[in-house]
Amino acid sequence: MTNPDPKLYRPCAGIxxxxxxxxxxxxxxxxxxxxxxWQMPQGGIDKGEDSGDAALRELWEETGLLANKVRIEAQMARELYYDLPGELKGKLWKGKYIGQRQTWFLARLTGDDADIDLAAHNPPEFSAWKWVDPEILPALIIPFKQTIYRAVLEEFRPLI
Incomplete structure (x- = not known):
């Protein structure tokens, strides 16, 4: 994608x-x-919210992990864009956006698996969780987001 119009894409942060x-x-x-x-934690950036703060908020909402249980190790230098498939355009986000522009962070768990609580946020967003080999991440995500996951993996692979 060359020179997408950022106003057409929902700002998002992922970890x-x-x-x-x-x-x-x-x-x-x-x-x-x-x-x-399956997917990694991610979600919208609220108006006026810093992308790093949004990433940590989304992490808490989706996993119950508090910021003191993780360490941010890296941020991608560029935003990643994806378009919604045709059947979802106009339906998600009240039709305001045609896709998302995402800022991704690499974080390391400094706490324990027991600190993960999917029910910490009501309503929960995940029904189950697991640890996987990062190399299989693109195969786990819905197909229209696979390019994003390949780019995230490529950027963070040396740091994992």
Whole structure:
């Protein structure tokens, strides 16, 4: 994609959370009706919110992890864009955006697995979670986001 108009894309922050052994966190979205799709924590950036603060807020909302249980190790130098597939355009985000522009962070879990609590936020966003080999991340995400996951993995692979 060349020179996308940022105003057409919902600002979003995501976190690739890894543990001490280099496995990546993925959660199974509760609202996914079809397919067995998993994703890393991510979500919208509120107006006036810093992307790093948004990433940590989304991490807490989706995993229950407090900021003192993780260490941010890197931020991607560029935003990543994706377009919604045709059947979702005009339906998500009240039709205001045609996709998302995402800022991604690499974070390392400094706490324990027991600190993860999917029910910490009401309503929960994930129904299950697991640690996976980062190399399989693109295969776990819904197909229209696979390019994003490949770019995140490529950027953060040396740091994992």
């Amino acid at each position: 690739m959370l890894v543990n001490a052994s280099g496995s990546a966190f993925v959660g199974k979205r509760i609202d996914t009706k079809e397919g067995d799709w």
